[in-house]
Amino acid sequence: MTALQEKLVFDKSDCIADRVTHYCPGCQHGVAHRLAGELLDEMGLSQKTLLVTSIGCSVFLYNYLNLDSVEAPHGRAPAVATGVKRSCPDKFVLSYQGDGDLASIGMAEIMHCANRGEKVSIIFVNNTVYGMTGGQMAPTTLEGQKTTTSPAGRNPLKEGMPIKMSEIIATLGGTAYCARVALNNIKNIRQAKKALKKAFEVQVNGLGFGFVEILSTCPTNWRMTPVQANERIENEMIPYFPLGVYKDITAGEEV
Amino acid sequence: MPNSERIFIKGNEAIARGAIAAGLKCYFGYPITPQNDIPEFMSAALPAIGGEFVQAESEVAASNMLIGAAATGTRCMTSSSSPGISLKQEAISYLAGSQLPAVVVNMTRGGPGLGDIGPSQGDYFQSVKGGGHGDYRMLVIAPSTCQEAYDTAIKAFDLAYKYRNPVMILGDAILGQMKEPVTTWTPDHIDDHNSDNWCLTGADGRDSHILRSLFLGEGELAAHNIMLEKKYKSMEAEIDQEMFECEDAELIVVAYGSIGRIVKSTIRNLRKKGYKVGLFRPITLYPFPSEAMKKLALAGKKFLTIEHNLGQMVEDVRLSIRTITDSDFFGFYPGNLPTPDDFEDPILKSMGGK
Numbered sequence: 001m002t003a004l005q006e007k008l009v010f011d012k013s014d015c016i017a018d019r020v021t022h023y024c025p026g027c028q029h030g031v032a033h034r035l036a037g038e039l040l041d042e043m044g045l046s047q048k049t050l051l052v053t054s055i056g057c058s059v060f061l062y063n064y065l066n067l068d069s070v071e072a073p074h075g076r077a078p079a080v081a082t083g084v085k086r087s088c089p090d091k092f093v094l095s096y097q098g099d100g101d102l103a104s105i106g107m108a109e110i111m112h113c114a115n116r117g118e119k120v121s122i123i124f125v126n127n128t129v130y131g132m133t134g135g136q137m138a139p140t141t142l143e144g145q146k147t148t149t150s151p152a153g154r155n156p157l158k159e160g161m162p163i164k165m166s167e168i169i170a171t172l173g174g175t176a177y178c179a180r181v182a183l184n185n186i187k188n189i190r191q192a193k194k195a196l197k198k199a200f201e202v203q204v205n206g207l208g209f210g211f212v213e214i215l216s217t218c219p220t221n222w223r224m225t226p227v228q229a230n231e232r233i234e235n236e237m238i239p240y241f242p243l244g245v246y247k248d249i250t251a252g253e254e255v
Numbered sequence: 256m257p258n259s260e261r262i263f264i265k266g267n268e269a270i271a272r273g274a275i276a277a278g279l280k281c282y283f284g285y286p287i288t289p290q291n292d293i294p295e296f297m298s299a300a301l302p303a304i305g306g307e308f309v310q311a312e313s314e315v316a317a318s319n320m321l322i323g324a325a326a327t328g329t330r331c332m333t334s335s336s337s338p339g340i341s342l343k344q345e346a347i348s349y350l351a352g353s354q355l356p357a358v359v360v361n362m363t364r365g366g367p368g369l370g371d372i373g374p375s376q377g378d379y380f381q382s383v384k385g386g387g388h389g390d391y392r393m394l395v396i397a398p399s400t401c402q403e404a405y406d407t408a409i410k411a412f413d414l415a416y417k418y419r420n421p422v423m424i425l426g427d428a429i430l431g432q433m434k435e436p437v438t439t440w441t442p443d444h445i446d447d448h449n450s451d452n453w454c455l456t457g458a459d460g461r462d463s464h465i466l467r468s469l470f471l472g473e474g475e476l477a478a479h480n481i482m483l484e485k486k487y488k489s490m491e492a493e494i495d496q497e498m499f500e501c502e503d504a505e506l507i508v509v510a511y512g513s514i515g516r517i518v519k520s521t522i523r524n525l526r527k528k529g530y531k532v533g534l535f536r537p538i539t540l541y542p543f544p545s546e547a548m549k550k551l552a553l554a555g556k557k558f559l560t561i562e563h564n565l566g567q568m569v570e571d572v573r574l575s576i577r578t579i580t581d582s583d584f585f586g587f588y589p590g591n592l593p594t595p596d597d598f599e600d601p602i603l604k605s606m607g608g609k
Contacts, residue, residue, distance in 0.1 A: 047459040050327065053467075062465045068455035070326035071467040073349050076319035079311065083323020084455070086307040087281050087331065091457060109319070112312035 013041040017064050026219035026226025028183040029057060032125055033064050035193045036094065039200060040067075045092045052081045052095040054102075057131040061096055075106025078113030081120040092203060093120040100130040103139040103163050110169070117174025117208040121199045124165060124211065127218040128237065135221030139163040142240060147221070162240060166213045170246035176208030177201075178247040182215035184233035188243070198248065207249060215241055259440050266430035267292035269401040269437050270360055271300065273408025274332050276441045279358075280306045281331040283320035285313055285339060288372040289428040290362035293334040314339040318346030318359070325355035326466050328447065328454030330412055334360035336428075337378050338369060340386070347421055348387025351483075352468025356415035356450075358408070359393075360424045362431035365589035374428035375589030376514060379567035382425050383541040390480060392487040394422040395540040396495075399516040401435035409442055414493060416448045418486060425540060427563070429513035429592070487542075495538040496547055500526060504533030506606045507551055508598075509572050509582065510561040511537050518561055520595035525602060532602055540568070545575035558582035559605040561598055563589060 012018070016037040023029050040046040051067040053059055055074040062069035072080035077095045085093045102110050102124050113120070129147055130136040137150040140162045144153040154162070166180040177199045181192035192214060199210030215237045217229035224232065245251070264272070271293045274282075282301055284294040294310065301308045307324075311317035317333045324331035335343060340361045350357055363378045365371040380386075382395045394414050398404040407424055415422040455464055470476040499519055501507060510518040515536035525532050535551065537544050552558070552575075560569040560582045569584045576582065585601035587593045 048457040050455045050457065052323065059469060062463070062467065066458055066463050068458045068464045069466065070323065070455060071349075071353065071465075071469060072322065073319060073345050076315070076322075076346070079316040079319035080323040080326075082309065082316075083281065083283065083320035083325070083331070084327055085323075086309060086320070087324035087327045087329035088455075091327075091455075108312055109316055112316065116309075 013038045015041045015046040015066055017066050019063060021064055022060060023057065024220040026217055026229055027057070028216040029125065031183050031189060032123060032214050032216065033061060035189070035196055036096070036123060037065050039193065039196055043197070043200060043204070045200065045204070048090070049092045049094055050084050050088065052077045052084060052093065054095065054097040056098040056101050058096050058098060058125065059132070075101050075104070076109055077101070078106065078109040078118070078120070078122065081122070082113055082116070082118050085118055085120050089119070092200070094123070095120060096123045096125070098131065099124070099126045099128065099138045099140040103165050111172065114169050114172040114175045114209045114211065117176070119203050119206055119208060121203050121210040123196070124213045125216045126165070126213055126241065127216045128162070129218050129221045131218050131221055142236060164241060166211070166246045169211045174209045175247050176210060176249045178211045179245045180213040180215065180241060180243050182233050182238060182243055183217070184215070184230040191243070195245070202250065259438060261436055261438050263434055263436050264401060265292055265432060265434050266401045266404045266426060267362060267432070268296050269405040270334070270408045270424060270426070271296040272439060273405040274358065274412070275300055275304065276439065277409040277412040278330045278445045279332055279412070280329050281324040282306070283309045283311050283317040283324070283331070283333050285311050285317050285335065287314070287336045287339040289364060289431050290334050290336045290360065292431065293360060314342035315345070318343035321357045322346055322349055322353070322355060325350060325357040326455050328450035332358040332360065334362065336362050336364045337366050337375070340378060340381065344381070344387035347393065348389055348391060349468055350421040351387070351391035351393060352389060353466045354419040355421070355466065356419050357421050358411045358415055358424065359421055361426070363425070363427045371590055372428065373590060373592065374513060374563060376427060376512065376563040376567070377589055378425070379540065379562070379564065382423055383543070383571070391483065392490070392541055393420060394418065394490055394493060395425050396422065396538060397425045397512040397540050398430065398538070399512050399536065401430070401433065401437045404430060405437050405439065413446060416446065416450060418490060419453070420486070425512065427513050491542045493539055494542050494544045496544040497534070497536040497538060498547070499534040499536070501533035501535060501551060503531055504556060505531045506557045506559055506602065507533050507535050508559050508561055508602060509535045509537070509548070509568070511540060511568060514561060514563050514587070514593065517593055517595055518598055521598040521602060524595060525599065530603070530606065532606065537568070543571045543575065545571070548572065548575040549579065552576040552579040557605065559585060559602060561585045561587070561601065563587050563593065
């Protein structure tokens with residue numbers, strides 16, 4: 001009998017910690033972390049990356065990526081990232097925020113950070129709900145979506161329409177790259193990695209602010225199975241939050 | 256900047272120049288009267304020496320930029336005035352919780368609310384008792400002259416790094432807006448107290464440095480608070496105060512900052528008239544100079560606390576001497592500017608002479 005020869009064909013990147021995450025089954029934070037970690041290693045950035053973590057489910061990002069990290073107060077990560085980058089312009093500064101953090105309490109900080117053209121990269125995970133606090137309405141909650149604070153479904157007459165951050169960020173003068181991607185299938189995950197790479201590159205090349213909005217699942221607070229959650233991204237989120245590159249100053253064109 | 260020169264400048268500018276002499280590299284601020292001279296000075300002076308000046312979109316953002324720069328071990332500062340400092344409190348709590356060194360300047364104005372742009376000492380509670388959430392303390396130093404403002408700015412950075420803690424310089428509109436001759440100087444040596452051991456530089460060949468204030472594990476937060484408590488206790492080594500004509504005084508007037516200085520003039524005038532009165536001016540408001548005050552109480556002195564507010568520091572004075580005696584209080588209302596004469600009557604009343 002011949003001994004079984006195993007050949008390792010796929011492994012995690014060095015930057016990603018060997019640790020079990022706290023995320024719920026079907027949550028895509030882990031995928032987003034992995035894409036970011038892989039890229040940092042592939043681009044040779046991990047040892048010069050300073051990470052700014054924010055509030056919400058992703059607050060423990062510093063436990064999952066082996067990077068020097070500082071924790072920002074709720075919504076303030078773009079301001080903290082500004083301080084990090086201004087004091088260390090030769091480092092790579094990455095921040096990661098959810099929709100409640102970035103589009104609600106932190107709206108001023110993200111707008112001005114982008115407008116100043118801070119040379120930082122921001123990953124914006126949009127799952128249309130406050131995850132960690134238990135499923136309350138977010139600025140990105142879709143029309144009619146039921147949450148614990150919109151039990152009858154979001155009513156635009158009372159609560160306004162879901163905010164489209166990528167469309168807003170793309171209009172700001174300091175934005176060098178802005179794209180919206182999704183993690184609901186392999187094709188979109190590959191696209192997401194490409195968008196993140198581009199956002200990282202504009203920082204490395206000193207061109208300005210890089211922003212990637214990632215449409216992501218929250219099966220627990222959506223009261224769905226992971227498969228249903230992926231279908232929701234396709235059928236409900238993408239029609240309202242269209243995927244694509246909203247600004248890329250390196251391409252010389254805006255979509 | 257020459258090593259030493261004699262210049263005629265405002266208190267605000269004295270703090271700005273002192274901070275730069277102390278190695279300041281990043282300043283983040285937002286305009287508010289009466290401290291605008293500080294960001295205005297920084298906007299030209301810092302870029303000229305390769306530093307960074309950012310006029311933030313708000314006081315909130317400015318103080319969070321401070322978190323970011325402090326995390327990299329860079330000497331950084333923000334300044335504001337009362338309503339603006341209220342907005343910075345969230346970040347100050349995070350700076351303390353994450354043990355980040357930074358200097359926060361508060362050139363106070365009248366309050367509560369929008370108040371006015373004149374001087375007041377209404378921010379004493381907010382400065383020394385917290386202001387932000389959670390159990391934390393911050394070294395609070397209150398200079399009373401432009402020279403002291405300059406010297407304090409240099410000292411504040413050293414203390415911020417020594418204790419890995421935010422330090423507040425507490426002035427007011429009087430100190431910020433008055434001009435005096437100041438002798439500038441630059442420290443021979445800047446000690447960052449091994450900041451490389453904790454600051455963010457990129458996890459290159461070592462375990463990552465994580466600066467955080469979130470501790471969810473069983474017992475973790477208690478351990479963190481126990482450690483912080485010990486640190487705050489150790490700050491008592493920095494207690495500082497000025498005692499003027501206290502030796503033979505029957506009445507000790509306790510006053511800090513600009514008011515302490517004005518009271519000093521009152522005391523000079525009263526001494527000329529033969530009244531035995533002295534000044535105790537706390538320079539560190541946290542930690543408070545309780546022991547020195549208690550010694551005076553044990554020596555039989557009477558106390559009168561004078562503040563430019565409705566009575567805030569007087570609570571710490573009373574706590575310091577409570578087992579021996581009490582303190583009278585005279586509050587000069589915000590919205591007015593006191594002169595030495597304004598304090599004569601209350602002092603004489605307290606001495607029982609009127």
